[in-house]
Amino acid sequence: xxxxxxxxxxxxxxxxxxxxxxxASGGTFSNYGMAWFxxxxxxxxxxxxxxxxxxxxxxxxxxxxxRFTISRDNAKNxxxxxxxxxxxxxxxxxxxxxxxxxxxxxxxxxxxxxWGQGTQVTVAS
Numbered sequence: 001x002x003x004x005x006x007x008x009x010x011x012x013x014x015x016x017x018x019x020x021x022x023x024a025s026g027g028t029f030s031n032y033g034m035a036w037f038x039x040x041x042x043x044x045x046x047x048x049x050x051x052x053x054x055x056x057x058x059x060x061x062x063x064x065x066x067r068f069t070i071s072r073d074n075a076k077n078x079x080x081x082x083x084x085x086x087x088x089x090x091x092x093x094x095x096x097x098x099x100x101x102x103x104x105x106x107x108x109x110x111x112x113x114x115w116g117q118g119t120q121v122t123v124a125s
Contacts, residue, residue, distance in 0.1 A: 002027035002114040004096050009119030016086055016123075022079040022096030022116055029077040030054075033099035036070060036081045037109060038092035039118075045095065047107035049081065059105040063089075086123045093118040 008020040020036070036048040049070035050059040058070055069082040079096050097112035106112070 002032070002098050002100075004098065004114060004116035006094065006096055006116045006119040009094060009121045011122045011124060012086055014086060014088055014123050014125050017082070017084045018086065018121060020081040020083070020094055020096075020119060020121070022081075024077045024079070024098070027098075027100075029072075030074040031100065033103055033105070034070075034072060034079045035097050035099060035106075035112060036079075037095045037097060037112075038090075038121075039095065040092045045109050047109070048094070050099075050105040050107070051079070052103050052105070057103075057105065059107075061107070083121070086121075088123050088125060091121060091123045093120050 003026045005023045033052045035050040037045045038048050039045040047061050051070045055072050067085045071080045095118045096116045098114040099112050
């Protein structure tokens with residue numbers, strides 16, 4: 001059973017930066033595509049970014065394109081999300097997720113098998 005633990009969230013001023021981490025255990029990290037999603041109260045969990053097993057295929061949601069960077073270190077079993085130029089609307093709980101089927105991007109949360117508990121990111125004006 002894969003377990004995921006996010007960290008790195010917090011309070012940041014608009015325009016600032018944060019780097020989220022997601023540590024994986026209990027599985028073979030390099031076998032999984034990985035993604036970040038985010039969720040705000042009353043809204044559905046939405047796709048943020050995806051990275052395939054090798055890190056050679058990456059996909060971003062339009063609102064974060066050019067500001068966020070997803071990466072992974074398979075030797076450390078860790079997924080990252082570097083967030084720059086943060087906007088107020090980036091405030092959310094951020095979740096990492098495992099996709100252990102086809103090594104291809106998906107923006108649907110239904111294609112992801114395991115989830116972390118989330119880390120809160122709050123962007124203040």
